[in-house]
């Protein structure tokens with residue numbers, strides 16, 4: 087396991103709550119994992135938050151619907167599809183937002199994109215174009231329009247890490263290329279139409295409230311270990327044995343995003359978001375198993391022993407030959423440090439353990455009996 091930087095948070099975000107206070111904010115994909123965390127933070131800052139999503143159902147698993155947070159009552163909600171150009175024009179024209187954060191996407195990466203390539207391109211590329219077009223055509227211009235891009239736009243690594251202005255964009259998978267196209271248009275709309283776009287190429291994010299349990303490594307492992315009567319071993323796909331990824335805790339990502347919105351120097355720029363930790367997928371899963379057993383030990387020691395005994399189950403993916411999974415993804419984050427002061431912390435084990443505790447409580451208690459897991463601040 088290697089850490090990208092040893093520099094500690096906390097961040098120096100002076101007057102940030104005043105900065106966002108009473109500002110009108112639109113968060114697309116706000117019922118998803120990251121959008122929900124950004125919504126929570128901005129509500130705390132006193133912003134006037136509108137959350138837009140294609141699925142805003144009250145029964146959907148989402149931080150917005152979490153009864154303890156009561157976020158649902160503290161935000162405005164719009165049900166809309168970002169691929170619908172007219173709908174996005176109406177939302178953005180009428181809303182007159184100071185800030186727009188765009189997270190809406192088909193975001194489960196490889197597997198889902200392979201079964202629905204056209205829908206993936208429509209959501210992940212055209213969804214962003216619709217936001218940009220609506221801003222271009224509206225008489226009211228936001229202070230900032232944020233795109234959540236990904237390290238996957240770089241494709242396979244040549245050297246030791248990806249750099250914003252040196253590394254060519256060679257993403258090849260359907261998800262990767264769709265995000266790449268959106269990412270490129272951020273610069274285009276800034277240069278050609280002076281829109282204040284900010285693009286962040288993010289590494290793998292972990293934290294509470296990620297309910298993408300079908301595909302993503304950590305939520306999927308959590309569901310296997312804690313949702314059934316007996317724990318099951320988390321799966322490691324054989325072709326992922328060599329994979330290496332950067333990981334960052336979600337609340338730190340939110341701090342980075344807040345800093346980028348706050349710093350006008352970021353307008354029109356593209357940034358890498360490096361992780362606090364860089365490690366192989368098998369090492370990540372082994373760490374998850376060890377920490378899950380340690381968390382469970384306090385509640386159900388027998389179950390904890392079973393988690394350890396199960397270990398990891400190695401599987402061969404059914405469509406391995408058609409998947410363009412990148413072997414190593416490692417971002418250099420110096421530009422973001424220089425322009426905003428953001429640095430990932432070295433609290434990987436602490437924040438991962440808190441995340442696991444969240445899922446443990448989520449799956450092992452009912453809504454009524456579940457103790458509250460306080461999020462660690464990023």
Ligand SMILES: NC(=O)c1ccc[n+]([C@@H]2O[C@H](COP(=O)([O-])OP(=O)(O)OC[C@H]3O[C@@H](n4cnc5c(N)ncnc54)[C@H](O)[C@@H]3O)[C@@H](O)[C@H]2O)c1
Nearest residue numbers: 115117118119120140167168190191193234236288290291
């Ligand atoms: N989670 C990560 O590790 C990570 C890493 C890099 C980049 N990203 C990017 O960050 C963004 C947010 O990711 P996430 O982890 O929160 O994903 P998520 O799947 O939890 O959230 C995405 C949200 O977008 C909504 N959505 C999908 N299609 C839509 C449409 N057509 N119109 C309106 N809403 C739609 C979904 O309902 C969902 O609520 C995505 O753009 C993703 O590509 C995520």
